Amino acid sequence: MEMTMTAEDYKSRTARSYKLILLFAMVSITMMFAGLTSAYVVSQSRADWLMDFQMPSAFFYSTIAIIGCSITFHLAKKMIQKDNQSKTTMYLLSTLVLGISFVILQFVGFGQIVLNGYYFTGSASSITTTFLYIVVLVHLIHLAGGMISLLIIIYNHFKQKYNSTQTLGIELGAMYWHFLDILWVYLFLFLYFFK
Helix, strand or coil: CCCCCCHHHHHHHHHHHHHHHHHHHHHHHHHHHHHHHHHHHHHCCCCCCCCCCCCCHHHHHHHHHHHHHHHHHHHHHHHHHCCCHHHHHHHHHHHHHHHHHHHHHHHHHHHHHHHCCCECCCCCECHHHHHHHHHHHHHHHHHHHHHHHHHHHHHHHHCCCCECCECHHHHHHHHHHHHHHHHHHHHHHHHHHCC
């Protein structure tokens, strides 16, 4: 007996495949950051480790911004599921503004560290600030991928490609942004408390 695949089955299978690929990518990224944070822990025994280093205040605000991104992306997904195009637009654009704010605040934080007399590279640098720089920069690289995907999602949304029956792009984007959010909150708390 031959079974035929309906368009709905195909769509469902495709969505599962994309989500699985994204999940594998997120696991790989998590493993990389686990390695970086493990190296950070091991390096704390070095004689040149900065014991009195304080996280820049801009990193606190950037944490609020990225948590806001998760909230607005989640709301965009909920609104498209209800076919509310205007609110989906508002929440997607809010996510973009918050994402840009996060990136700007990260660089403001780097500036605050330098103003406090700490450097990331060169003879005046320390292993502590170099590790911080690497961890934050690698996260920003992954966030750049999130920003590009968000811009594509916004473009597709304006082209009317999403509705209550077609939400895959927004779902995948929201999954990745939630992951970036959780990852940054983990890194921030790790770097703040693990001195």
